[in-house]
Amino acid sequence: MSSRAALLRSRPILGYATSTWAIRSSWRLPMLEMDGIDVRYGATQVLWDVSLRVGAGEVVAVMGPNGSGKSTVLKVAMGLKTPSAGRVVFEGADLTRAPATARPGAGMSIVLERRRLFPRMSLRENIEIGGFVLPRAEARAQMEGVLALFPELVPHLEASAGRLSGGQQQMAAIARGLMAKPRLLLMDEPLLGLSPALQTRAFQLMADINARGVAILFNEQNAALSFRLSHRGYLLESGRVVLTGSGTDMLNHPEIRRVYLGEAAA
Numbered sequence: 026m027s028s029r030a031a032l033l034r035s036r037p038i039l040g041y042a043t044s045t046w047a048i049r050s051s052w053r054l055p056m057l058e059m060d061g062i063d064v065r066y067g068a069t070q071v072l073w074d075v076s077l078r079v080g081a082g083e084v085v086a087v088m089g090p091n092g093s094g095k096s097t098v099l100k101v102a103m104g105l106k107t108p109s110a111g112r113v114v115f116e117g118a119d120l121t122r123a124p125a126t127a128r129p130g131a132g133m134s135i136v137l138e139r140r141r142l143f144p145r146m147s148l149r150e151n152i153e154i155g156g157f158v159l160p161r162a163e164a165r166a167q168m169e170g171v172l173a174l175f176p177e178l179v180p181h182l183e184a185s186a187g188r189l190s191g192g193q194q195q196m197a198a199i200a201r202g203l204m205a206k207p208r209l210l211l212m213d214e215p216l217l218g219l220s221p222a223l224q225t226r227a228f229q230l231m232a233d234i235n236a237r238g239v240a241i242l243f244n245e246q247n248a249a250l251s252f253r254l255s256h257r258g259y260l261l262e263s264g265r266v267v268l269t270g271s272g273t274d275m276l277n278h279p280e281i282r283r284v285y286l287g288e289a290a291a
């Protein structure tokens with residue numbers, strides 16, 4: 026039996042039970058709902074009937090192997106890709122066809138893969154841009170609050186963003202995303218290319234951000250990283266959700282352990 030067939034047979038894991046990390050309650054009201062999402066690039070369909078939920082204050086991981094469609098799911102949530110079928114609803118508003126630029130005003134911020142800072146602008150200016158939806162005084166106060174989360178960036182605020190290390194750029198991209206006071210942070214591969222030490226720092230940051238009440242939807246290829254960090258997770262294979270459950274349930278699922286964590290079958 027293929028791994029996918031085995032997973033399908035064993036689903037659902039069920040549950041919104043607690044995971045190992047930063048849990049405050051066991052069930053949250055739906056905040057972001059993606060229902061029945063199909064996506065095509067030209068003639069090629071890459072997502073089939075993907076449904077996913079993020080509750081208020083939850084951290085939710087989309088995990089899967091290369092090419093399984095993780096980034097495409099995030100792009101649909103971000104408004105960077107319009108699905109050919111299905112709906113994206115955020116706090117009751119249908120955003121399926123709303124562009125990415127409408128997300129910050131609605132309460133969602135986007136942190137893109139590979140940072141995407143403006144290299145010639147200073148780090149401070151790059152972060153400030155994220156607060157464009159706020160009145161000036163509020164943006165100033167928010168900048169102070171955001172920088173308190175990123176003490177390692179403070180000495181470099183006047184440096185050109187292009188001169189920062191990859192890890193600093195990633196932190197800056199997250200800081201910029203927080204400037205709009207999001208209730209939901211959408212993060213495309215936030216751990217990609219970070220050293221183990223920086224991954225640990227990014228984990229801690231995501232926990233700190235979530236502890237301030239911000240929900241997070243992110244994607245990641247590594248099962249251990251994905252599910253240790255999340256209240257709930259989704260496993261994608263070949264453009265379909267094949268498994269979902271709490272972070273703990275996902276980590277403990279025998280197929281995840283065998284296929285994605287490399288453990289020998291008992």
Ligand SMILES: Nc1ncnc2c1ncn2[C@@H]1O[C@H](COP(=O)(O)OP(=O)(O)OP(=O)(O)O)[C@@H](O)[C@H]1O
Pocket residue numbers: 066071089090091092093094095096097098246
């Ligand atoms: N712009 C595009 N045009 C055509 N096909 C695309 C495009 N972007 C992604 N694809 C295809 O869609 C499928 C899903 O890609 P996606 O990047 O969403 O997967 P992923 O799970 O995030 O992969 P990775 O971990 O390698 O980033 C892949 O087959 C990919 O080749």
